[in-house]
Amino acid sequence: MNHDQTKQQIIDAFQFRHATKSFDPTKKIPADDFQFILETARLSPSSFGYEPWNLLVIQNEAVRNDIRDVSWGAQGQLPTASHYVIFLARTGGQMQPDGAHVKHMMDVLGLSDEAKAGRTKRYGLFLEEDFKIGDNEKAMTDWSAKQAYIALGNMMSTAAQIGIDSCPIEGFDQQAVEQILERHGVLDRSVFTVPVMVAFGYRADEPKRSKQRRCLDEIVTFVD
Template sequence: MDIEARKSELMSTYYFRHATKEFDSTKKISETDFNFILEAGRLSPSSGGNEPWKFVVVQSPEFRKELAPLVSGAVRSLPTSSHFVLILARKGLTFDSPYLFQQQTKVKGMPVEVYQSMQQAYAQFYEELHLTTERELLDWSSKQTYLAMGNMMTAAAHIGIDSCPIEGFDLDAVNELLAEKGLLGNDEFSLSVITAFGYRANEPKRSKTRRPMEEIAQFV
């Protein structure tokens, strides 16, 4: 496939995608296709390759019923979606945290002595980004979860599967429920964003609308 054909195919994917509020509950995403979507999330970029996320796929009808009163932005998508994903952000990801050490030396294969020699650079990086409080560290991780979510939604659209990003939820209440179910580890995670996947029940009422390029891109 030449480059123009590749560009056309990708643009078709973006034009296909829309925020699907209600799904056809009779249609389910195959295990193979959903693993493809999850893999797009797993391979997403993150600062330092730290992967500060966790994907909780809620398929249990009972669990969904418990979530229902806590996610006002998913009134139609929660009960109808094929797959409902809670994307969690890692908390307390300081430059000297055990997780970061394990991620860099075990997962990414950085020699321990190299990691140790970079501690001053890591500290400076955190200082320059004002990553000092628990809230700032969580916000930093949460920003990166949106990279994974965007890639998962694009991957889904690329194979004809719909999705909807969701921010309408009671954060404290959902976190409490997740903690009760042992899904936050040792208080290591917090809910960041939700994404529903499935097949649209209805076609969009209008074509995709966006501001013109000249209003949003500036070359200097």
């Protein structure tokens, strides 16, 4: 496949992707295909490489039903999706320079003690001076959620390129969903919050209209 063919294939996938409201419940994503989608999330970039998010893949019907009761935006997706993923974003306290997760990630990155010290200082300055969020728990938690959306976008784009549908979902009672997950023993609310969910599967129906977006000239400004 040449360069132009690759570009066209990617554009075709973006045209194919749409926010699927209802999936065909009889069609399940092959395990290797879903592992492939998960791998693109794992390989997604994050600020400082700290990966402030985890994923829950909710296949349990009872848990799905509980979540559906408090998720107005997932009424069609929760009962029909082949796979249903909940993103967990680390809370602000977890992402402080001296936090356990940040220290763990520096080990994952294989940094020397000297490099760790330099990165800790740079990261602290970023939080306190550049983005000015270091002393704001909510702002820090929201910053974690921003990183999750990078992985979310990559997962949906990847899925579309192999013919799998998806739908990102923010239409839910965040506190209620977190309480449900905590009750089922899969969430520690002192460590994680739920910023977004996403359903994967195969569309039950074709979209009623083609994709509508603003033109590039309206959204892009080149500063030469």
